[in-house]
Amino acid sequence: MTTRLLHNRTFHGFMFSAPLLVLFGAFVIYPMGFGIYYALDRDSYRALFGDPTFRQTVWNTVWYVGVAVNVKLFLALLLSGILDYPYRWIRILSALFLIPWAIPALPGILSFRWMLNSQWGIFNHLLTKFGLSSVPWLAQHDTALGAIMVFHIWKYLPFWTIIFLAGRRAIPNELYEAAAIDGAQPVQNFRFVTFPLLRNLYLICTLLSMVFTLGDFTVPWLLAGGAPGDSTHVLATLAYRYTFHMGRLEWGMATFAVALPVTLFFIFLLLRWVKI
């Protein structure tokens, strides 16, 4: 029996993949199980929904994901059209355009914070130069949340633009030639050729970006840290605050669990779309 088992190819395959399975179990299954165990505590949800900061956070997350992702992808779609022109200077521009995405998030965010400082930041300096009053960008809810969205768009726009650019370049040139024979102008080219062929890619990118942005911690935390008055938290930063500032792991897990159905729905749509 043992000898047969030792010569069984399936068993060999299993043994060779065992390290990966062990790692998968240790770093994916176990933490998920642990998280679900903690997230099942009903008292946590009572506490969460009784916390005014949580309610505000849910709205912030909806705004953040809804606005930042859609504005970013719409701009990326338009910009990819510009970067698709076959000029030399466009290639140089494309390289420069990638810089925000290539630099690490931390120095970018810290620089942005300094630029938004109400006392000596460049934005207020320019405003006052033109005779306008300075704005406490990070010290009021709307502008602070807006700043988070703007930074997110600035940082991740190049990545999605490149994706759309690749999508555009995959469209056969013959279609544009045929459209030209029919007398199509650039806007009609975009409306009747480019966009219909990019539509699936656009939707997949939107879903992917929504999943990424829903769990985004770095930008909201480092730029505003929840301030002013804990009014700019998103679910990821609030879960972190509950877990590590307040030692309430179960609340942190429950916060993530609240977002889980939405994330799973997006993933489900995504999988359906790409037919995996």
Add this chain to the structure above:
Amino acid sequence: MRTRRLLLWRAPWIAALCLALALIGPGLAGTAAAGEKLVVWWNKGYYPEEDAAMQKIAKDFEAKNKVEVDLSFTAQEDLLKKITAALIARRVPDVAFCFFNDWQVVPKYGWNDQLADVSDLIKELRPRYNEKMLEVAYVMNNKTKKRAYYGIPIEAQTMHIHYWRDMLREVGMEDDPAKIPMKWDDYWGYWKKAQDALRKKDSAKYGKLYGIGMTMSTRASDTLYNFDMALLSFNGELLDKNGKVIADQPKNREAIIKTLKWFGELFTSGYVPPDATNWSDGDNNAGFHSKSIVMTPNPSQSIPASQFFNKDDPQKTNYFDNMATIEWPDGPDGKKARYLSAVKTVIIPKDSKNQKLAKEFVRFVVEPARFLEYVKAANGRWYPAFTDVAKDPFWRAGHKGPKGQKDPHVPVATMIYQDRDNKAFEHWKHPANSQVYDENIWGKAMARIAIDKWAPEKAADEAIERMKTIFAGYK
């Protein structure tokens, strides 16, 4: 061919064995070392001298007890997360000292029965303690339903106010700390006057300067000090002596409203930087060092201590001549300020396998001569919790300047600890109060008024209600 086949079917077993060894090996090594190694997590000091002093203590302890001390230093924000994660996962160090232990670890994890009862050690050290600082570790255990000592207080910080003397001199205002008006309205008005005068004198240089660097952000623990100090000035109390919420009693509610109203008016008056509602703990320090604010309230002596080590100022002119430390003003009722101290506390987790050795280590650290050397290495940033250490002439005299100047900082802090009405922060009374601090509900209330333009009454009622909800969650 046969050899190859033999090797092939042995390969999975070899791979599995390697994996097993890789996973189990470190555990075996750990087991072998257990009992001989003391794992100590210590808060990284603000100055290299503090860390060097602790490393020396650890080495001396190793030599004396023939054990290994695995001492690591971590910055306070990261260390709190590390300790929290360790206590949740029950994979703990033997000794942990974090500047946030007193209000974010001891009350909660003492309540959860996850910290070692160190009452025996406290009893032994009691004759040496400043009694006011001892109560911070006397917290409730929800399992035993009794209070006990779940931490060893070692050093404290309290509220000071620092200001730039040279800026006041520049506009002809009195800069001597003894001559700054100490009556409530006059005191705050003095810094407003300084801002106006400086901006008027040189609008290009001081156009964006602010008089008062008052932290009012939910991101900063300084906000808690500012609120609680102001609340004491307005004679308000949040808890009774048993840890029951009394914030909703009419007298206290009124004091809270007055306090929040005062903060709101201060913020909207234009004398506090607009970003103060978004500051982290280091931002008022940074604003002060860059001279974009004239004065700032700050718990601990970190600002002057930083100037003392300023390499660009070898004569220490800033420390001795250009800046000063003064007291919080007298309350609106004219009474001298009452102070709050945050007493920094060492913990020994209950899951530590080396509790006896851990206590021995703490005992060793706090021996008078050794602890004096350690706490002095922080340059007066902390004040010792032990009366014998506090008797050292350093605390009353401070440093001597290169031109024979007197220290304008350390003796002021010592006077606050020794001569003023001073009590520990009240998170020890109830673990829920620890959460009140964690949530920074008073910082949120300040933001409601300053940013959302709520009436102080509405903001106060929301905060009081939240406080009561939090307390109700602890059964």
